[in-house]
Amino acid sequence: MKTWKKLGSRQIKERIFEALDKNKSFFDTPLLGVPASHLDSKVFSHSMPFLQDAPFLTAMIHNPNHIGCHTLGESESFFRGTHELEREAIRICAEDIFKGAPDQQDGYVSSGGTEANIQAVWVYRNLYMKKYGATSKEVGILCSEDTHYSFIKAANLLQMEIEIVKVNPMDRTISDKSLELAIENLSRRGVKYFVGVVNMMTTMFGSVDDVDQYVQALEKTRQPFKIHVDGAYGGFFYPFSNSNNRMNFEHPYVSSITVDAHKMLQAPYGTGIFLARKGLIEHTMTDSASYVAGLDLTLIGSRSGANAIAVWMILMTYGPFEWYEKVQTLLLRTQWVCNQLKELGLDYYRHPFGNIVTIKAGQFDPGLAEKYSLVPNDHHHPDWYKIVVMDHVTIDKLRDFVEEVKLCETQKV
DSSP states (O other): OOOOOOOHHHHHHHHHHHHHHHHHOOTSSSSSOOOOSOOOOTSSOOOOOGGGGGGHHHHHHHBBBOOTTTTTOOOOOHHHHHHHHHHHHIIIIIIISSOOOOTTTEEEEESSHHHHHHHHHHHHHHHHHHHHOOOOEEEEEEETSOOOOOOHHHHHHHHHHEEEEETTTTOOOOOHHHHHHHHHHHHHTTTTEEEEEEBBSTTTOBBBHHHHHHHHHHHHHTTTTEEEEETTTGGTTTTHOOTOOOOTTSSSTEOOOEEEEEEEEEOOOOOOEEEEEETSGGGOOOOOOTTTTOOOOOSSSSSSSHHHHHHHHHHHHHHHHHHHHHHHHHHHHHHHHHHHHHHTTEEEEEOOOOOOOEEETSOOOOHHHHHHHHSOOOOOOOOEEEEOOHHHOOOOHHHHHHHHHHHHHHHHO
């Protein structure tokens, strides 16, 4: 690991308070032209003694604005101290987790995976428009039916074509034929430029796409294409569960990656990450934001620096090896519940390197799904219910569910 090192709690606290000291504080410096302030002191007290040992809460109260992309060019100088922590977190993700070359990726902490996915599509649409004179309708998104709905939003917002590739209903794989048919359908609608979306653990099934399958199919078109990896769920899990992961910046065709920190990393909600190779994010620069130092290249614009600090804190608290151990623990719990379901003879899907178990509906009392908050693929007509083995999902809790399923089966007999 080049950048990612485990730090002690004292070191983490010192780094964050040093970063806040480098910022211009709303409390004691004359920030007369900034259209914001610290959190309202009548509602959020900044004088509580415990704050001296609470760097994240202190950062929330100081309210640094991380508008822009701090891995590229200038940024607002008022918050340069905490910008440094965001850059470090982005570098850890891009280089240490997703194997990018040093200083060859840009990125920023977004409001979540949805924003980061839309940002990726926006970047590529603008690239094709600027480089080839394409229209929005000549740029198409290619993704599977298990892909997150944020790409439907992206197509709608950016007025692009989108084609959904069918998956095998039991093992969630994509056939070469279904992929080629989807590409043909886009081409028939006038699409000449492609954005291929490959999933690193889908939200419902935890399924993983084959990036090389997409590349080979798109190469046959002899048309320009870019590959985006949606690792919103799996980005902080799959690279640690599968050492042979190909969906990273070592792959010559992977151009951008989305990660959600408010899922596996357990950061506060509203914390995603967008990563892209150098030379791409400039295509979304907003020239009219002339009052912003360095201008703005992001979809969200103003955003909380505290969320970026949360990402940095979590990464530094664990370090790479303890994070690996955490993932392995979740894998063991997932395997345990799979073994129980297999003994019960229940049909389920689980990717071998994932921590999502999706059980076919109709095999147990749906009241248990409600009691244990299993999430259906469709709230009106569920075909599947999923268990997501997160930090709070212990074997004791999983055992309670399994025992109730067994009891129902016994009563049937």
